[in-house]
Amino acid sequence: xxxxxxxxxxxxxxxxxxxxxxxSVVRYQPDEFVALYDTTQAGKTxxxxxxxxxxxxxxxxxxxxxxxxxxxxxxAPPGGKLPTAWKSIVLDAIDRGMNIVSGLHDFxxxxxxxxKRAAERGVTIHDVRKNDERDVSNRKGIREDCLRIHTVGHxxxxxxxxxxxxxxxxxxxxxxxxxxxxxxxxxxxxxxxGCPVDCVVSDFLNGAVEKLILANQHxxxxxxxxxxxxxxxxxxxxxxxxxxxxxxxxxxxxYEAGRKEVNGMPGVPLVSLPRLIDxxxxxxxxxxxxxxIGVAMNSRLLTPDQAEEExxxxxxxxxxxxxxxxxxxxxxxVDAVLDLRRELFGELPAKNLVAV
Amino acid sequence: xxxxxxxxxxxxxxxxxxxxxxxSVVRYQPDEFVALYDTTQAGKTxxxxxxxxxxxxxxxxxxxxxxxxxxxxxxAPPGGKLPTAWKSIVLDAIDRGMNIVSGLHDFxxxxxxxxKRAAERGVTIHDVRKNDERDVSNRKGIREDCLRIHTVGHxxxxxxxxxxxxxxxxxxxxxxxxxxxxxxxxxxxxxxxGCPVDCVVSDFLNGAVEKLILANQHxxxxxxxxxxxxxxxxxxxxxxxxxxxxxxxxxxxxYEAGRKEVNGMPGVPLVSLPRLIDxxxxxxxxxxxxxxIGVAMNSRLLTPDQAEEExxxxxxxxxxxxxxxxxxxxxxxVDAVLDLRRELFGELPAKNLVAV
Numbered sequence: 001x002x003x004x005x006x007x008x009x010x011x012x013x014x015x016x017x018x019x020x021x022x023x024s025v026v027r028y029q030p031d032e033f034v035a036l037y038d039t040t041q042a043g044k045t046x047x048x049x050x051x052x053x054x055x056x057x058x059x060x061x062x063x064x065x066x067x068x069x070x071x072x073x074x075x076a077p078p079g080g081k082l083p084t085a086w087k088s089i090v091l092d093a094i095d096r097g098m099n100i101v102s103g104l105h106d107f108x109x110x111x112x113x114x115x116k117r118a119a120e121r122g123v124t125i126h127d128v129r130k131n132d133e134r135d136v137s138n139r140k141g142i143r144e145d146c147l148r149i150h151t152v153g154h155x156x157x158x159x160x161x162x163x164x165x166x167x168x169x170x171x172x173x174x175x176x177x178x179x180x181x182x183x184x185x186x187x188x189x190x191x192x193x194g195c196p197v198d199c200v201v202s203d204f205l206n207g208a209v210e211k212l213i214l215a216n217q218h219x220x221x222x223x224x225x226x227x228x229x230x231x232x233x234x235x236x237x238x239x240x241x242x243x244x245x246x247x248x249x250x251x252x253x254x255y256e257a258g259r260k261e262v263n264g265m266p267g268v269p270l271v272s273l274p275r276l277i278d279x280x281x282x283x284x285x286x287x288x289x290x291x292x293i294g295v296a297m298n299s300r301l302l303t304p305d306q307a308e309e310e311x312x313x314x315x316x317x318x319x320x321x322x323x324x325x326x327x328x329x330x331x332x333x334v335d336a337v338l339d340l341r342r343e344l345f346g347e348l349p350a351k352n353l354v355a356v
Numbered sequence: 357x358x359x360x361x362x363x364x365x366x367x368x369x370x371x372x373x374x375x376x377x378x379x380s381v382v383r384y385q386p387d388e389f390v391a392l393y394d395t396t397q398a399g400k401t402x403x404x405x406x407x408x409x410x411x412x413x414x415x416x417x418x419x420x421x422x423x424x425x426x427x428x429x430x431x432a433p434p435g436g437k438l439p440t441a442w443k444s445i446v447l448d449a450i451d452r453g454m455n456i457v458s459g460l461h462d463f464x465x466x467x468x469x470x471x472k473r474a475a476e477r478g479v480t481i482h483d484v485r486k487n488d489e490r491d492v493s494n495r496k497g498i499r500e501d502c503l504r505i506h507t508v509g510h511x512x513x514x515x516x517x518x519x520x521x522x523x524x525x526x527x528x529x530x531x532x533x534x535x536x537x538x539x540x541x542x543x544x545x546x547x548x549x550g551c552p553v554d555c556v557v558s559d560f561l562n563g564a565v566e567k568l569i570l571a572n573q574h575x576x577x578x579x580x581x582x583x584x585x586x587x588x589x590x591x592x593x594x595x596x597x598x599x600x601x602x603x604x605x606x607x608x609x610x611y612e613a614g615r616k617e618v619n620g621m622p623g624v625p626l627v628s629l630p631r632l633i634d635x636x637x638x639x640x641x642x643x644x645x646x647x648x649i650g651v652a653m654n655s656r657l658l659t660p661d662q663a664e665e666e667x668x669x670x671x672x673x674x675x676x677x678x679x680x681x682x683x684x685x686x687x688x689x690v691d692a693v694l695d696l697r698r699e700l701f702g703e704l705p706a707k708n709l710v711a712v
Contacts, residue, residue, distance in 0.1 A: 203594060268643075283586065
């Protein structure tokens with residue numbers, strides 16, 4: 001497949017928190033990303049605003065971009081709706097023959113005007129969250145010695161996807177057969193497959209996740225991306241179904257240092273890590289024994305010194321390895337994964353002859 | 357509203373377990389229920405096959421029923437699909453001018469043939485599970501002294517809805533302002549309102565349940581019907597979102613004595629009650645302190661002597677009041693609800709001047 005030339009739409013929201021989809025696409029698809037589209041920040045660079053993407057430009061019109069062929073919606077607002085002002089930008093992209101990729105809950109392909117225009121122009125609208133999952137879990141055919149690791153966390157938008165990707169990539173770098181299993185729109189955009197679990201009808205969520213095991217267990221290590229938190233008042237249904245659906249052997253707890261309140265719910269305090277780890281292990285182990293093997297700390301709000309201090313404190317408090325996958329690499333977490341594999345199955349799986 | 361004349365379709369599945377929707381409609385809507393439709397059991401009575409409904413007949417054709425005006429689909433199979441053989445029966449009902457009520461996941465109103473025929477004949481197809489929930493929880497505007505009780509359980513199809521209805525009705529009989537809050541298709545058919553939580557897109561499940569609080573908290577007691585179990589490998593997403601969404605002050609644990617394996621999953625053992633109670637309280641209390649106040653035992657598999665023995669044993673083991681709402685009435689559970697109300701808010705709410 002030839003490389004796409006992707007413009008990422010972040011109109012009015014070009015920052016790493018609101019535009020987390022954009023930030024991850026820019027980070028993990030550097031060869032395909034060509035520009036951000038934000039008329040309020042035009043002239044700046046992706047690197048300045050998102051911390052990734054270097055000198056690639058923020059533009060106010062597709063005219064400023066050389067041969068763009070794809071427009072990707074780069075935000076995931078609560079409720080998932082397309083801001084009204086953006087629709088004309090999407091129409092402009094369609095008229096220029098660009099394909100559309102969207103992870104919103106409101107499917108763009110269901111909008112009669114957008115659908116009609118896309119059909120006339122011969123471009124595709126890919127709604128990443130669209131699914132018709134209708135299967136329940138069966139707990140059959142699960143490969144015993146494929147190690148399933150699940151990243152969980154104390155909130156939304158803290159780096160569960162990033163931790164999953166980085167651990168999977170580090171395992172691969174060390175020669176193991178590992179796979180990042182995407183469960184959200186951004187992960188699916190990066191990995192090219194997966195299931196948008198938060199958009200599955202709730203009766204079929206656990207079943208949809210079990211199918212991800214069956215589809216991927218020819219790999220030796222599966223890194224299941226977490227969503228939300230079982231402590232999140234809004235999204236615990238998603239997190240619980242994902243937790244039971246992927247039947248994890250081990251959990252990696254992800255948190256953002258310094259965050260005090262639940263994302264989007266001012267005044268609602270976050271649960272402490274020891275309490276949360278207890279709750280996750282308690283719930284997961286109702287049917288399959290699991291334990292937390294390490295902590296992925298998101299230390300973006302801390303100075304390097306503060307980050308070291310926090311890392312030591314949390315490691316001592318929890319008795320677990322702690323690292324920031326950007327600052328320290330994913331090596332310490334990969335060691336914990338390999339230790340768990342040895343503990344449960346006696347030895348490590350074969351490495352590829354040629355490490356990637 | 358004038359009474360309907362409801363024929364309940366249970367073709368080939370007229371038993372209390374598979375036809376649990378039918379059984380509850382027969383039990384709780386005796387004035388509207390006129391016949392069961394099952395060509396394989398025609399000539400028998402509802403009472404013989406379901407244990408409720410007395411001498412009302414099982415028929416093999418609508419010709420045997422006097423002026424039926426509604427066909428209600430009386431089963432809820434895993435996956436929620438309409439068995440192919442039933443479609444002709446539904447078409448026959450439509451042709452006779454009957455309205456259709458269905459709780460299946462596969463919406464009958466989305467079937468082009470059924471929809472067309474219903475439109476031509478001027479009858480309605482009411483898909484009870486159809487919803488377009490798109491709101492998240494906000495934890496705002498919650499009335500403090502409206503007591504929220506949630507029935508939870510160790511499995512599907514054990515009587516959580518029945519326990520909720522019976523406790524609400526007993527509270528009303530004692531003069532209190534109580535409301536059964538339906539969260540599944542059968543409960544909605546009986547109560548006339550509620551939310552089909554297992555058919556809500558998972559990101560919006562908690563929010564949909566919170567809206568049920570806001571819509572009903574003018575009552576003093578809310579009995580939130582449970583769904584599935586947080587220990588059920590298939591449906592824990594639904595159960596967890598419901599648990600957090602309704603922010604319960606107290607839980608009633610429902611179980612079926614003698615059941616060993618998860619419904620529909622042979623070989624998967626049920627979790628013990630003490631373990632399950634711990635898991636429910638642990639998960640619920642992540643954001644709102646809650647405790648289990650009593651146990652609703654479904655003792656249909658036991659003799660009266662066995663039921664008494666089981667009741668004493670479980671009560672001793674858990675230190676909680678235990679009763680079978682059919683055998684013993686809901687009085688002991690209502691006492692536990694009133695005790696919790698006194699404990700949390702000091703006194704009981706006013707009674708209606710005229711008890712119902």
